[in-house]
Amino acid sequence: MPxxxxxxxxxxxxxxxxxxxxxxxxxxxxxxxxxxLITKTxxxxxxxxxxxxxxxxxxxxxxxxxxxxxxxxxxxKTQVQAIETCIAxxxxxxxxxxxxxxxxxxxxxxxxxxxxxxxxxDTPLDPIDAADAxxxxxxxxxxxxxxxxxxxRLGDDADDARIxxxxxxxxxxxxxxxxNQGFLQGFGIDLGDPKKWGDETDPRIVGQDTSxxxxxxxxxxxxxxxxxxxMIDVVYTINEPAAAGAxxxxxxxxxxxxxxxxxxxxxxxxxxxxxxxxxGATAQQYPLRMASLGIEAIKxxxxxxxxxxxxxxxxxxxTGVSLVTxxxxxxxxxxxxxxxxxxxxx
Numbered sequence: 275m276p277x278x279x280x281x282x283x284x285x286x287x288x289x290x291x292x293x294x295x296x297x298x299x300x301x302x303x304x305x306x307x308x309x310x311l312i313t314k315t316x317x318x319x320x321x322x323x324x325x326x327x328x329x330x331x332x333x334x335x336x337x338x339x340x341x342x343x344x345x346x347x348x349x350x351k352t353q354v355q356a357i358e359t360c361i362a363x364x365x366x367x368x369x370x371x372x373x374x375x376x377x378x379x380x381x382x383x384x385x386x387x388x389x390x391x392x393x394x395x396d397t398p399l400d401p402i403d404a405a406d407a408x409x410x411x412x413x414x415x416x417x418x419x420x421x422x423x424x425x426x427r428l429g430d431d432a433d434d435a436r437i438x439x440x441x442x443x444x445x446x447x448x449x450x451x452x453x454n455q456g457f458l459q460g461f462g463i464d465l466g467d468p469k470k471w472g473d474e475t476d477p478r479i480v481g482q483d484t485s486x487x488x489x490x491x492x493x494x495x496x497x498x499x500x501x502x503x504x505m506i507d508v509v510y511t512i513n514e515p516a517a518a519g520a521x522x523x524x525x526x527x528x529x530x531x532x533x534x535x536x537x538x539x540x541x542x543x544x545x546x547x548x549x550x551x552x553x554g555a556t557a558q559q560y561p562l563r564m565a566s567l568g569i570e571a572i573k574x575x576x577x578x579x580x581x582x583x584x585x586x587x588x589x590x591x592x593t594g595v596s597l598v599t600x601x602x603x604x605x606x607x608x609x610x611x612x613x614x615x616x617x618x619x620x
Contacts, residue, residue, distance in 0.1 A: 306337065306338050307335070307337045307367075307572065307573050307576040307577070308339070308366050308367075309328070309332060309337055309338070309339050309340075309365060309366060309367045309369065309569060309572045310340050310341075310356065310357075310360035310363075310365045310367070310369065311325060311328045311339060311340070311341045311342070311368075311565065312341075312342045312356045312357065312368060312369065312370045313325065313341075313343045313344070313371045314343065314344050314348075314372075314373050314397075315343055315344055315346060315347055315349075316341075317488075318347070318487065318488070318513075318515065319539075319541045319543065319619065319620025320396075320513070320539055320541060320559075320561050320619070320620065321343065321371065321561070322620060323541075323561045323619035323620055324395065324396075324561040324562065324565040325341050325565070327561065327565035327566040327569075328341070328369060328565035328566065328568065328569050329341075331566040331569040331570060332569050335570070335573050337569065337572070340359075340360070340363070340365075342356035342359070342360075344373055346486060346488075347373060347443065347486050347488070348373045348443045348445060348486065349373055350372075350373050350374040350377055350378065350445075353370070353374075353381075354381045357370075357378075357381040357382065357385055358381070358384075360385065360390065361384060361385050361388050361390065365390055366390065366391065366572055366575065366576040367390060367392070367568075367572030367575055368382075368385055368390055368392045368393070369395050369568040369569070369572070370393070370394055370405070371394070371395050371396050371397050372394065372397050372399060372447065373447060374445050374447065375397060375447045375448045375449075376399070376400040378399065379399060379400070379401075379404040382404055382405060383404070386406065391406050391571070391572055391575040391576075391581065392406050393405060393407045393408065393409055393571060393582070394407070394408040394409070394410070395409055395410065395561075395564050395568055396409075396410050396413075396449060396564060397447055397448055397449040398410060398448045398449070399448070400448055402448075402589050402590065403589075406581050407571065407581060407583075407584070407591065408584070408589070408590035408591065409567055409568050409590070409591045410564065410590050410591070410592070410593060411557075411559035411560070411592070411594070411595045412588070413448075413449050413538070414452040414455065414459075415456060415557075415595055416452075416456060416538045416557035417452060417453040417454060417456025417457035417458075417459075417460065417510075417538065417557070418456040418457070418460035419456075419460065419555075419557045419595065419597040419606060420457055420510070420536035420537070420538065420555050420556065421457035421458060421460025421461040421462075421510075421536075422460035422461070422605065422606050423460075423536070423554075423555045423597060423603055423606045423608070424457075424460075424461055424534055424536050424555070425461045425462055426603040426604070426605055426606065427534065427554065427601060427603060428534070432461065434478075435478050435507060435508045436478065436480050436505055436506045436507050437478050437480060437506070437509075438480055438482070438483070438499035438502075438503070438506040438508070438509050438510075439457070439479070439483070439509075439510045440482075440483055440484070440485045440495045440496065440499070440509065440510065440516050440517075440520055441471060441482060441483070441512050442484060442485065442486065442487050442512045443484045443486055443487075444484060446470055446471060450512050451468075451469060451470055451471055453510075453538050454512075455468050457510045457536070458471075458474060458476075458479075461508075463476045463478065463479065464476060480499070480502055480503040480506055481498075481502040481503065481506075483495035483496075483498045485511065485512060485516035485519065485520075487512055488516065488519070489515045489516070489518045489519040489522070490519060491516060491519060492511060492515060492516030492517060492518060492519025492523075493519035493520065493522050493523045494523075495516070496509065496520035496522075496524065497523045500523065500524075500527065504527070506533060507533050507534065508533070508534050508536075509524075509533055509535045510536055510537075511535060511536070511537045511538075512537075513537060513539045513544075514537045514538075514540075514541055514543065514544030514547065514553065516537070517535050517536075517552070517556075520535055521535060521547075521553075530552075535552065535553050535554060536553065536555050536556065537553050537555075537556045538556060538559070539556060539559065540556055540557065540558025540560075540596070540598060540614060540617070540618055540619070541619055541620035542618040542619065542620050543620060544556050544618075544620075545611050545615050545618045546611075546615070548598055548599060548600060548611045548614065549612075554599060554601065555597055555598065555599035555601070555608070556597075556599075556614075557595050557596070557597055558595065558597075558609075558614055558618070559593070559595050560593055560594055560595075560617070560619075561619060563594070564593045567582075596609050596617070597609070598611060598614035599611070
């Protein structure tokens with residue numbers, strides 16, 4: 275039977291071996307490029323696909339990836355906590371879709387001061403150069419596409435349109451402002467301050483409400499707009515879950531076939547709603563490509579110290595957008611819902 279002295283020696287040796295293993299792991303981790311992905315929520319199909327793209331590219335490049343998300347669209351506090359965690363972990367880069375594009379800037383600056391590359395995905399920060407780079411859909415163009423399409427489909431009736439707009443939330447994140455203002459400009463409505471929504475004076479705008487970017491919020495927001503004007507005939511929505519909710523509210527009033535709904539995203543469910551006539555047109559963006567390119571950029575930064583460059587003539591890297599509709603118009607390039615289903619996500 276081993277003596278107490280023998281057992282103690284074995285314990286010391288085992289402890290030393292364990293310490294060496296931990297140190298070895300730490301050294302290996304130091305050599306591995308690490309990245310964080312912080313999205314607005316983890317349930318929206320757009321962010322699900324973004325996470326898939328980041329995960330696949332990180333695995334391909336041998337990188338470590340940690341993913342974080344807010345509880346709902348607008349959960350700024352959780353995103354700040356995620357940035358703090360990434361700083362403490364010594365991440366090489368952060369991919370961020372900010373819920374509050376101006377309030378997050380101080381936390382982003384702390385990360386950059388720590389030598390971390392911060393790339394805004396989809397939603398530019400305010401100001402945009404608060405991040406090292408932005409990889410995004412041209413959200414103003416996405417809104418402009420659906421606005422131009424809607425006005426063209428209505429023809430002369432566009433002059434008498436009754437428009438309701440369903441935004442994200444009252445904090446007015448840049449992505450929501452850009453889509454809203456792009457839609458209005460595409461429709462032919464004069465903008466007030468293009469950096470915010472709600473100050474336009476065109477009488478065709480009967481109301482603006484919020485949706486939190488989800489179906490329940492879209493239904494509630496649409497109900498509020500219908501109280502303001504039950505004869506709304508054009509509805510802009512920040513994204514396709516909000517559009518689906520708006521449709522349910524219209525259907526409850528028996529007006530689902532009398533109102534044109536337009537949106538932005540290009541998810542598989544959203545494109546299916548275009549095919550089924552729920553949404554007239556949507557602007558399809560490509561979140562998997564955004565995140566994949568972002569991971570590649572972090573790897574390049576870690577290996578070579580080179581930051582990504584914006585698309586020529588723009589202050590961000592444009593990841594592309596396509597109008598999806600089965601009712602094409604002459605003055606807007608578009609793809610069909612069948613083509614959209616081949617490119618969709620979620």
